[in-house]
Amino acid sequence: MPDAMLHPEFETLTPEATRRVQDDKWARQWAYVLAASDFYRDALRGVSGKAVTLDGIAELPFTGKDELRLSQERLSPFGDHIACGADRVVRVHRTSGTTGRALQVANSRRDVDTIARIGGRSQFCAGLRPGDRVVHCLNYCMWTGGVTDHMTLEETGACVVPFGVGNTRLLLDTIADLGVTAISCTPSYPALLEKLLRGEGRDPRELKLRLGLFGGEAGLDNIEFRQSMEDVWGFGVRNANYGMSEVMSNFASQCEHSNDLHFHGADAVFVELIDAAGSAVSIREGAVGELVCTHVEKECQPLLRYRTRDVVTVTGTGPCDCGRTTWRFRVTGRTDDMFNVRGINVFPTAVQTGVMSRPDLASGQFRIVLAGAGPWDRIVVRAEAAHGLDAADYAGAARALEAAIRQHAGASAEVTLLPPDSLPRTDGKTALIERTPS
Ligand SMILES: [Zn+2]
Numbered sequence: 001m002p003d004a005m006l007h008p009e010f011e012t013l014t015p016e017a018t019r020r021v022q023d024d025k026w027a028r029q030w031a032y033v034l035a036a037s038d039f040y041r042d043a044l045r046g047v048s049g050k051a052v053t054l055d056g057i058a059e060l061p062f063t064g065k066d067e068l069r070l071s072q073e074r075l076s077p078f079g080d081h082i083a084c085g086a087d088r089v090v091r092v093h094r095t096s097g098t099t100g101r102a103l104q105v106a107n108s109r110r111d112v113d114t115i116a117r118i119g120g121r122s123q124f125c126a127g128l129r130p131g132d133r134v135v136h137c138l139n140y141c142m143w144t145g146g147v148t149d150h151m152t153l154e155e156t157g158a159c160v161v162p163f164g165v166g167n168t169r170l171l172l173d174t175i176a177d178l179g180v181t182a183i184s185c186t187p188s189y190p191a192l193l194e195k196l197l198r199g200e201g202r203d204p205r206e207l208k209l210r211l212g213l214f215g216g217e218a219g220l221d222n223i224e225f226r227q228s229m230e231d232v233w234g235f236g237v238r239n240a241n242y243g244m245s246e247v248m249s250n251f252a253s254q255c256e257h258s259n260d261l262h263f264h265g266a267d268a269v270f271v272e273l274i275d276a277a278g279s280a281v282s283i284r285e286g287a288v289g290e291l292v293c294t295h296v297e298k299e300c301q302p303l304l305r306y307r308t309r310d311v312v313t314v315t316g317t318g319p320c321d322c323g324r325t326t327w328r329f330r331v332t333g334r335t336d337d338m339f340n341v342r343g344i345n346v347f348p349t350a351v352q353t354g355v356m357s358r359p360d361l362a363s364g365q366f367r368i369v370l371a372g373a374g375p376w377d378r379i380v381v382r383a384e385a386a387h388g389l390d391a392a393d394y395a396g397a398a399r400a401l402e403a404a405i406r407q408h409a410g411a412s413a414e415v416t417l418l419p420p421d422s423l424p425r426t427d428g429k430t431a432l433i434e435r436t437p438s
Pocket residue numbers: 255256257258262320321322323324
């Protein structure tokens with residue numbers, strides 16, 4: 001299936017052959033990091049004389065985001081974890097995290113090429129092809145969702161229209177004028193476009209888009225949510241974009257045969273899973289663990305055993321129907337967003353899956369309200385009603401959503417329904433939790 005993959009020679013390697021590629025790159029990367037990174041020379045004082053292999057990598061300490069923040073306080077702006085001269089940096093991004101101080105993410109020419117290579121693999125897997133015209137509607141202001149995602153879209157050979165956010169009227173005209181076939185945006189954005197079109201008595205299918213590429217928010221692995229979007233727009237809906245900018249902005253995406261994310265980044269990132277105690281969890285079907293990433297190819301800000309705080313569930317390790325041999329996963333949630341309700345660990349993404357399982361009742365926009373410091377005895381949720389739902393039916397719909405949340409998140413919920421469009425939309429990741437004083 002040569003036209004099914006951007007890099008079939010890599011994407012169909014056996015796990016053993018993939019590992020040989022990683023071992024090879026790691027041997028060079030390990031020597032480079034020790035020689036060039038002040039941050040790691042310090043952190044690895046005890047092991048720096050040894051040739052540590054990927055098999056033995058668990059003996060190295062973890063790296064956390066807070067340590068990178070401190071590193072950038074010590075040496076502004078890029079931190080003492082920079083491993084090359086600052087004059088090698090060709091692109092700078094800021095992390096878009098919702099908590100803590102933003103990180104400055106620096107990339108060299110080689111890093112930028114690696115990110116495009118792997119991100120391109122992701123977008124291609126999600127269905128983008130040469131001959132497509134894709135309009136990219138994420139914020140270009142500093143975060144990786146803008147220009148870096150743009151470069152990954154271009155890497156597929158498709159024609160990319162750099163649109164950014166806002167100006168929806170011009171967007172609708174541009175799609176028609178240029179014969180645009182695909183849109184790349186946040187999953188909540190099409191609802192806004194739909195509203196504008198319906199207000200003019202138009203049907204979203206008139207735009208003739210064949211593919212929707214999404215990222216930046218969780219909830220996309222919800223089949224009901226995707227199905228309802230596909231019904232409205234007539235396009236295929238894919239999660240085309242999973243990653244984190246300090247590691248690799250896009251290293252996983254869905255193919256047309258699976259609801260799960262293929263890991264595409266093995267030739268730049270070595271992945272481990274760990275449990276809550278920090279012990280290794282092997283990557284096999286059904287395994288759940290926090291994603292820990294080590295660069296095997298990175299020039300500017302190489303990271304070793306970086307704790308991403310994202311908890312994933314491994315859903316497949318054998319070959320997929322698309323022909324790729326890469327392992328698949330779903331994102332279960334984030335360790336730092338997790339909260340406890342009557343002894344049950346609840347991930348906001350599980351609540352989201354519950355809300356999105358009822359597109360007939362809810363728009364998909366919602367907030368979890370955590371009052372005070374806890375403990376909490378139920379999940380308090382403010383959710384927007386679906387467009388067209390009669391206000392007289394809100395109470396009944398709220399009870400049905402409570403049942404759906406309970407089913408997916410495992411704890412009781414108390415839902416208040418709000419009119420559609422009453423919660424603010426954001427250009428980047430939306431924080432699903434609102435913390436209030438008790
Ligand atoms: Zn696949």
